[in-house]
Amino acid sequence: MADTSIQPGVAARSGRGWYKRNEIAVTPWLFLLPGVLFFAVYVIWPIFQSFQISLYEWDGLDRPVYVALEGAEITDAECDALGPRARGNPGCADSGTTASTAEYVGLDNYRELLGDRNFETSLWNNLKWLILYLLAIPAGLFIALFLNQTVFGIRLYKSMFFFPFVISQIVVGLVFSWFYRPDVGLLPPILAFFGLEGVNVLGDPTLATYGIIAAGLWPQTAYCMILYLTGLNAVDPEQVEAARLDGAKGHKMLWYVIIPQLKPATFIAFVVTIIGALRSFDLISIMTNGGPFGSTRVLSFYMFEKALSEYGFRMGYGAAIAVVLFIIMLFFIGYFLWSMYQDEKGR
């Protein structure tokens, strides 16, 4: 007990509340809590729900449950079996609750996917998107290098180049579909000027996907450009100076000095472009609606069509497509997380 009088600080500390004692450890979690909660409820939980729904055949509807009234000669099960007609039966009442109409089918939805030609088309189109969308990275870098200079009005030019990223994808899609239109579009007269035959890009099943990707590259290039412009700001002028003294010029300077320093920007550009390619949906929906004859579908669009669109009543099948898309995305996301982790460790 003598200690306490000698070390009053300890006594005072142990006398404080639990929160005060653990403040440093607890506070970050408190700040994280709302985010973690929403992320868990609206992102993590639905992922597992998708896995579950993909094992069922379900039209997305719940039916009302009917029960027998007390003292009636009919049982609960009989009332429920009557369905909506139970309303006309004096012994039954609406229980106010609903039951799902889902039916467990195991892996049937996945088996059906294997033989589904539309699913195959969607997968191939997703691959085309993944590969061609990456063109946005070099294109963005090129424009960023071009714009990274100090002349009069450069801010205005930069913002003009950035503009396509600011406008909605829906607007981009509309603009491009008008551009391609065979009757009033700009593309046919341009082709005619060069003596080429007019081509209905969005009406041709072999070209339509490329036409949409071209439209998607327009805003995506602007996005990559802005990433590189900020990256170029961070390039160390002393290194550039030193390289210049050593006689580095042109593309050698670019390849060995500038681009290595832009690695963080390239990484982010890669991440957003891959994710952007995999979630391409709005452009397809507005430009071709998946057509002609389903040739421009990608997985996300096909999922929407099967589960949620005007004619889509197959939640289970849609969920199975979503699970496949999730696994593909998981592959990339896993890689991104791993490489970020390596990066953190290296510091």
Added chain:
Amino acid sequence: MKSFAKWSAASAVAAMMATSASADGHALSGDLVIFSDMSNPAPRAVMEGMVERFGAMHPDLNIELTIIDREAYKTQIRNFLTADAPDVANWYAANRMRPYVDAGLFMDISDLWAEEEFANLASTRGAMTIDGAQYGVPYTYYQWGVYYREDIFAELGLSEPTTWEEELANCQVIVDSGRACYSIGSKFLWTAGGWFDYINMRTNGYDFHASLLAGNESWTSDEVRATFANWRQLIDMGGFIADHQSYSWQEALPFVVEGEATAYLIGNFAVQPLRDAGLTDDQLDFYQFPAINSDVELAEDAPTDTFHIPSGAQNVEAAKEFLRFVVSAENQTIINAGDALGQLPVNSAASVDDDEFLNQGFAMLSSNSPGGVAQFFDRDAPAEMAAIAMEGLQEFMVFPDNLEDILARLEDARGSVY
């Protein structure tokens, strides 16, 4: 505790009021919640007008009308029927309502259909019936048919065809004059469904058509092949505008307006935009789709729009009264007038507005459609089948040579959908 007591007292009073109101019978009270998809300007005014007139008849009733965008409604209906059901909701007839009927989400209103006034709605009784019970009431329908450029027909010396031979001969003259016979925008697929409906109903008759869409006939049958062969005659002679797979139905209208195509197989809703684009009634006319096989009776497409009572409705009595009001001859005359919906009333005691196209459509549907009245491809076939099939129809119109593959695909889908 105090507030809880107050609340329960208030709810008890409310419950008492509700029971006394329902016991009274005629004076409707409480809330009537209506969800509607009539979001375009003219239908919206019609819906608001109906609520206003119904409200004036029942001053104690508090009507809450929610109008939802017509396209968004098609997906939202699944959520609100289950979670937060209104007392009255819009939807469509025939197979389009089957998922909700099967799930028990629409109320069986056969008792309403047994009433006297409903005898006047006999023409759509079949479309509102599933497994012997009725699940909704119609408020409007409209004819499909060929809307054509009267002035160009006169210039080329053509008359309205009544047989397939005349139709093909006409089309040859039109094609030779450098025009296309038909405009169509098949980007959203269903317009191609209209063409299939007509050629198939004319080739094989209404009963075969209905049976095919119900899944009871094979898509690889000779009958279906005959339909596609007839259709192909028009395609091969250049009867349809090029690149139609890139246009919506609205984007295909200018071809008719500018005279690059002389006709359009479409619903009566196309008349208003064609008039707005500057075509006068002297330039635009209508004819019934010509007969192909003289052995089958003529049948027509006439899609019907409807009102339903969800099973979760709270104020069923008011909802039923509203449906009675909707189908009354007086109301159907008002809402289908040329300055309102501009369509046809379903109630046979209602009068049709004096309009060139409504008159022709009414005459056609009431006296020259002995084979039957179909709803439309995507309302008669189950949703999934309709989506797959219409995609195949569009492909056929662009690449007729792919027919075998398309038919095999549809037959395959028939095996899994039904």
